[in-house]
């Protein structure tokens with residue numbers, strides 16, 4: 001009894017804003033409908049071909065069997081297939097199948113009632129097949145199986161008293177077979193319904209876990225590529241992007257590496273404190289973001305050092321330097337006061353252009369940009385310097401000079 005109620009409790013549980021029952025019905029609609037249609041075809045074939053059995057075993061009901069089976073059960077069977085095509089829940093379609101089986105039982109009983117042949121008593125045992133149809137052949141939800149079986153039980157054991165030659169002893173014999181068939185087939189249906197539901201719920205929970213895992217993995221992947229202070233890409237993201245560029249043989253692998261270092265940042269930190277220093281780094285990061293394109297990888301390379309990977313397949317060396325200059329200017333434009341130098345926060349920028357092919361690694365290009373950055377520092381800070389690295393720098397475009405700024 002306890003397990004019995006567990007099945008119904010599970011069905012009425014809610015998953016989001018729908019009940020398990022609704023979800024189970026809608027998710028498994030197509031599969032259950034396919035099986036219902038197939039079974040209906042088989043049952044109809046059996047039912048109507050049993051007219052021949054009636055004629056053979058009980059010749060006195062030939063006309064009655066043909067007329068009642070054909071005229072009363074035939075049209076609803078055709079209508080049943082039309083009903084299966086309608087957009088109603090699978091539960092209703094299964095209920096329609098159960099009703100049709102009940103009608104079939106009723107008509108079969110009516111056919112047999114017309115017989116005066118003593119063989120009718122033996123043949124009446126075939127009525128137990130209707131229990132099996134309603135429980136383990138159609139396998140509708142348990143409650144429909146139960147109601148249908150009770151209806152068939154009422155039909156059979158009301159009719160039985162009116163059969164030619166029936167007496168209490170015969171009814172008892174019939175019941176001794178009929179009752180176990182009824183109870184055992186209902187139990188089989190219950191086990192089937194409960195097990196199908198359990199498997200379905202297991203599948204739903206595995207799917208939920210998989211979705212949760214995918215979301216967490218995506219979040220982990222995002223976090224592992226982001227600098228927590230500035231929300232810019234980090235070194236890992238930079239390496240991944242460079243690797244992708246290197247792998248992509250169809251695209252040009254020409255890039256500019258722009259290294260940006262905040263000037264006199266130690267003095268800023270010492271004067272304003274570490275928290276203000278962090279805010280300053282965030283403001284610089286925002287300025288870089290505004291200066292760059294969505295194609296550029298803007299990353300925090302270390303402490304107060306930033307790096308922009310600028311894929312420049314369409315643009316030239318000159319445009320890379322212009323981007324570097326624009327970055328420097330964006331930082332100047334936000335005008336963060338820098339009291340220790342009596343001025344505002346500025347950055348020094350080193351640029352290097354090259355091609356990420358087999359012989360040149362990202363590290364080689366960064367090293368060249370770093371040399372340019374130190375030149376900018378040496379020359380007085382707040383400026384852009386470039387490093388023409390013969391091994392890494394592509395040929396200048398027509399009209400380009402070595403000092404395009």
Ligand SMILES: Nc1nc2c(ncn2[C@@H]2O[C@H](COP(=O)(O)OP(=O)(O)OP(=O)(O)O)[C@@H](O)[C@H]2O)c(=O)[nH]1
Nearest residue numbers: 261262263264265266267269274277278303304377
């Ligand atoms: N607030 C803050 N400071 C940092 C962070 N990372 C590095 N720094 C500080 O950045 C400062 C870098 O100083 P230096 O490398 O001496 O360079 P600088 O003072 O900027 O001098 P130049 O680069 O030569 O202009 C150090 O004081 C570091 O403590 C950070 O995440 N937050």
